Amino acid sequence: MYDLVIVGGGIAGLCAALAAPEGARIVVIDKGEARAGSSPLAQGGIAAAVGPEDSPDLHAADTIKAGAGICDEKTVRDICAEGPRAIAWLQELGCDFDRGADGDLDRAREGGQTVARSVHWRDATGQEIVRALRNAVQSRNVQRVSAAAALLMVADDRCLGVGTAEGLFEGHASLIATGGAGALWGRTTNAPGATADGIVLAMRAGAQVSDLEFMQFHPTALDDGSPSQRILLTEALRGEGATLHNEAGGRFVDELAPRHVVTRAILEQASVTLDCRQIPDLEERFPTVIAGARARGFDPVTTPLPVSPAAHYFVGGIASDAYGRTSIAELFAAGESAATGMHGANRMAGNSLLESVVVGRRVGQACGTADRGKEWFGYAPMSLGLASPESSPGTQRSAP
Ligand SMILES: Cc1cc2nc3c(=O)[nH]c(=O)nc-3n(C[C@H](O)[C@H](O)[C@H](O)COP(=O)(O)OP(=O)(O)OC[C@H]3O[C@@H](n4cnc5c(N)ncnc54)[C@H](O)[C@@H]3O)c2cc1C
Incomplete structure (x- = not known):
């Protein structure tokens, strides 16, 4: 036991x-x-x-x-x-x-x-x-x-x-x-x-x-055409100054808006790239991103990266x-x-x-x-305020 x-x-x-x-x-x-x-x-x-x-x-x-x-x-x-x-x-x-x-x-x-x-x-x-x-x-x-x-x-x-x-x-x-x-x-x-x-x-x-x-979709996964697991391009890149650009090269969203806002804005564009080149210490600060992108044939140090949203957090x-x-x-x-x-x-x-x-x-x-x-561990089971199994989950909560 x-x-x-x-x-x-x-x-x-x-x-x-x-x-x-x-x-x-x-x-x-x-x-x-x-x-x-x-x-x-x-x-x-x-x-x-x-x-x-x-x-x-x-x-x-x-x-x-x-x-x-x-x-x-x-x-x-x-x-x-x-x-x-x-x-x-x-x-x-x-x-x-x-x-x-x-x-x-x-x-x-x-x-x-x-x-x-x-x-x-x-x-x-x-x-x-x-x-x-x-x-x-x-x-x-x-x-x-x-x-x-x-x-x-x-x-x-x-x-x-x-x-x-x-x-x-x-x-x-x-x-x-x-x-x-x-x-x-x-x-x-x-x-x-x-x-x-x-x-x-x-x-x-x-x-x-x-x-x-x-399901939360992360706005910036590397869009390498892969049908399955994609490389994440952390939001911290945008926090350090990386910018999003649409097909015409223009900026179209506040890069540090919440994820659903940025995701929706990206989905309205034909294609989007993330330009990381302005981050001065890119290789030192983001070695995981650099290695992952390079392994898939992209180099963030020299070229903007194609991005699209991907399922990220449940x-x-x-x-x-x-x-x-x-x-x-x-x-x-x-x-x-x-x-x-x-x-x-x-x-x-x-x-x-x-x-x-x-x-x-x-x-x-x-x-x-x-x-x-x-x-x-003798807690009482928490009460979620759900009247019955038929009621919609997640619509009501109360403290246990
Ligand atoms: C690419 C990426 C980047 C992220 N970056 C961040 C970030 O910077 N900051 C942040 O806050 N969050 C981030 N997240 C989310 C965060 O990493 C996760 O939400 C968190 O690590 C979940 O931890 P966990 O222990 O709940 O689950 P996990 O770390 O997913 O561990 C679950 C474990 O359960 C095991 N398991 C699953 N099913 C079974 C089973 N049937 N029987 C036995 N074992 C089982 C798995 O093998 C696994 O080891 C990121 C997620 C991803 C995918």
Whole structure:
């Protein structure tokens, strides 16, 4: 019997494993960590109000505006307030972030942010965070299992564990942290493993889901004609001065407007290019983008890049709150597979890494040792204000 069975070894799952108290018995089940999942692909950064010109209130206001009026404001304020602590915790775990000339954490500005807010490591922020978390988890009492979760064991509205082809993993609590659904779309920035597995497992087990109609399309994926996974050209490029041009060569949109605004503007053009040549330290600051584009036959240093939108972030997911609680007792959700209401109809840049860290960490912190397991996880299932399974998911929310 485990204290916490975690499905998914991305940033949300690893943060839960690392935040659990010493002595807790933890297992992380992942179907293919080395190449799967979005966490290692994250480029632009993790949003947190760490700059002197910023504040959690401003972060929350930007998030709510980008979310087009349907964010859960309480959740937004709660998670934004945790931003600076989340960054400090990641640093304690060994994450390295870029610093400016003044020695402070450097911040990139991305779409929807009124001030630069994305703490980053070059343009490979996810890779750096995953490196540090995987390194830290090695020194903990965490079992790793390579398998695909195929079912959730639920009885009397309580989750008892997770089933895989390798066997059953019983736990006082179980966490779904299986990431998003982008690979269900042809043109996507996501890895092939992003197939909504955990969301489907939770639905089959009777958990409530929310906002499944919201898939966020990133405006600037490299349009290399590929029918499947496309190279992301991070918004931070536009934050550093890259510009969008239509077929006639003209500018047609505020490059740092929220993603849905830029995406729609691009779709109204016959073809669009992103000109990165004016960024002075392009090769040093964006090595991931440069390497990815060159591998596909394009060189951003010399030539504007063809771009088009691609499926990027699944806003919907397992209905849950800012502590990962779902409608089934002892079943938790965190990261992209969860729908906390933080993102409304449109996620603001940098907020998914923040949400993954904050909620994942909280699920781990709540995890008891063998003796305390039931006590720590004895939450009442959250009430989502959904009157019946027939009512439209995601239309009403209330605090648990
Ligand atoms: C190209 C790209 C760039 C991005 N850049 C940013 C950024 O700069 N800032 C930001 O905030 N967000 C960014 N995002 C989004 C962000 O990276 C993700 O939302 C976040 O990393 C999700 O973390 P996660 O732990 O929830 O899921 P993931 O990192 O996707 O991990 C899920 C894990 O679950 C495993 N899994 C899936 N199904 C099963 C199963 N059935 N059984 C067992 N294991 C399973 C997978 O193998 C995977 O390891 C980006 C996304 C992409 C694709």
